[in-house]
Amino acid sequence: MIEVEWWEYDDAAEMAEAVAGDIGFIIESALDARGQALIALPGGKSPVPIFEKLAAAKIKWKHVTIIPTDDRLVPVDSPMSNVGMIARQFLPKGARVLPITAEAAADYRAAGKAADARLADLQWPPDLVWLGVGEDGHAASIFPGPDLEEALEGPKTRRALGVMPDPMPADAPVPRVTLSRAAILSARTLTLAFSGDAKRAVVEQAIKDGPLSNTPIGRILAETEVPIDIHWCAEE
Ligand SMILES: O=C(O)[C@H](O)[C@@H](O)[C@H](O)[C@H](O)COP(=O)(O)O
Numbered sequence: 001m002i003e004v005e006w007w008e009y010d011d012a013a014e015m016a017e018a019v020a021g022d023i024g025f026i027i028e029s030a031l032d033a034r035g036q037a038l039i040a041l042p043g044g045k046s047p048v049p050i051f052e053k054l055a056a057a058k059i060k061w062k063h064v065t066i067i068p069t070d071d072r073l074v075p076v077d078s079p080m081s082n083v084g085m086i087a088r089q090f091l092p093k094g095a096r097v098l099p100i101t102a103e104a105a106a107d108y109r110a111a112g113k114a115a116d117a118r119l120a121d122l123q124w125p126p127d128l129v130w131l132g133v134g135e136d137g138h139a140a141s142i143f144p145g146p147d148l149e150e151a152l153e154g155p156k157t158r159r160a161l162g163v164m165p166d167p168m169p170a171d172a173p174v175p176r177v178t179l180s181r182a183a184i185l186s187a188r189t190l191t192l193a194f195s196g197d198a199k200r201a202v203v204e205q206a207i208k209d210g211p212l213s214n215t216p217i218g219r220i221l222a223e224t225e226v227p228i229d230i231h232w233c234a235e236e
Pocket of ligand 1 (some may be wrong): 044046071080
């Protein structure tokens, strides 16, 4: 049984305020409990207004480590780089922003192995994994393609792997590195934030289909053991 709570907002600004507040609280609680926090933030474009609000929060950022949930195999200064986007917001605040990709990776599977090794050094589990969702039902960079089953069903100890989406997503048609489903689900808290009716329909259907869902987000949610907050607004 997937336990979800939907939070609906009138517009994107209201959603940004609320989600940033929630995540700020998750970080503060981790700092209180353990003196440090590890969070995984999504890529894409829609998180940017939420990042701006969150980065403005009074948090002891130097005790916070941030990784992207997934990244594209592009140089960090590329507009397609997720870690580049995250770093622009949170590095000036003093957070430790760690890339999970290396620019020089010629082979996406090798890039995935390197990411997995890098993540093995972190204090695990993450206090938060926040996911966006695509209209095709992908989340992080778990896409349909030759690596899908590996991303979903690979060894539980594997935190990251390389993936070659097929078909390639139009907005960033490049191979990627992503957290595995096991790594996503190991998080102390799991949050989804997205907008628009089309994505809402995809997520509602995925929840209804449970383990039989044919979308990555459905297959991820079907295995969750913690309640999930889903933040949504109609305005894209
Ligand atoms: O690197 C990526 O592509 C993302 O991490 C991806 O999973 C993203 O969250 C969704 O594609 C939604 O992106 P938007 O929120 O911009 O629509």
